[in-house]
Amino acid sequence: KVYLGEKSLEARRVFCIGRNYADHIKELSDQVPEKPVIFMKPETSLVPEGIEVGFPAHGKEFHYETELVLLIGKEGKPAAAGKALDYVAGISLGFDLTMRDVQRYLLPKGLPWELCKSFDQSAPVGKFVEKEKIKDINSIEFFGKVNGKVVQHGNSSQMINSFGTLVFEISQAWKLLPGDLIYTGTPSGIGPVGRGDTITAESAGMGSFSWRISA
Ligand code: MG
Secondary structure (H helix, E strand, O other): OOOOOEEEEOOOOOOEEEOOOOHHHHHHOOOOOOOOOOEEEEHHHHHOOOEEEEOOOOOEEEEOOOOEEEOOOOOOOOOOHHHHHHHEEEEEEEEEEHHHHHHHHHHOOOOOOOOOHHHOOOEEOOEEEEEEHHOHHOEEEEEEEOOOOOEEEEEHEEEEEOHHHHHHHHOOOOHHHHHHHEEEOOOOOOOOOOOOEEEEEOOOEEEEEEEEEEO
C-alpha cells in the first residue's frame, strides 16, 4: 500500500530512472543517456515509514540514492509528454537503495541490474502529497540525510528528463496504471549506509521521511 493524503491505494509497478542528474552521472563517470534509462523493482522492494530496512546479505556496499517519486493516479497512455502530468496524482520522496559493489560487477559485463537494484526492501517510500499542493513541481528542492547530516541536495529543475518526459516515455511501453510509482533519479552525493544508520529524505513542501537500517 502507498498513502496519498488521507487515502491509500495498492502499489502496482515500481519504475525507476537511472542517470537523470548530470552531477550524479559525473560522480559515477557514466555517459549521459540518449533516452531515459528505465528499470523496475518488484512490489516487495517497497518499505513504508516505520519499518526497518535489513542490510542485504548479497553485497557489502549498501548505498542510498535520494529521489523524488511520482505516484500515477489514472490508467492510460498520455497523448504527448505535455499531457503526461495529468496522470500523476502525487509526489513523495524515497530511496533507490543500491548494492554498489554488486553493480560494479554487473554493469561492465552487461548483466541485468536486478541483483544490485531490485532486491527486497530496496525502495523505501514516504507518504505522497497531492500534486496540486506542490507550488512548482519543476522546482522541488530536496535533501538526503544520513544520521541527520545532509549528504544530498537536489532540485527537480536539475533533472535531464522532466517528470512529463519520464511518464510519457514509460507509457510508450507500459500502459500507466493507478498505483504505479516512478523513482525519478538521484542527484550527486550518493554514498554508503551502515547497520544502525538512519536515512532521511526531506523537502519543505512534502515532509521528512526516515528509515533505520537494522543493526
Ligand atoms: Mg537511482
